[in-house]
Amino acid sequence: MSKLYFEANKAQFSALEGLAYWVADVNYIRERYGADDPEHERAHKTVLMWFDELDILGVPFWVQNTVICWAENWRQYKEQYFVNAMKEKNIVQKGGTAA
DSSP states (O other): OOOOOEEEOHHHHHHHHHHHHHHHHHHHHHHHHOTTSHHHHHHHHHHHHHHHHHHHTTOOHHHHHHHHHHHTSHHHHHHSOHHHHHHHTTEEETTOOOO
């Protein structure tokens, strides 16, 4: 069985980074201030906006879900470079120079 692999163009990879940031932010806000915090709703709406953008850019759902699962742990998000984390999950940027 072969592993899934996705090579993102610059716009796709940038949008995935945006999604990761906002998913981590939503989870940070939820943990620190609760889901009733006004910023939580704003951040959640931004995550939904990134879903629309990624769909327009043609990013497969499995890639979006992989980013979400990784970024839900906001501590992990802060500790690991996005490029390296995605490389471990076979999601790379075309022409990228990830270590």
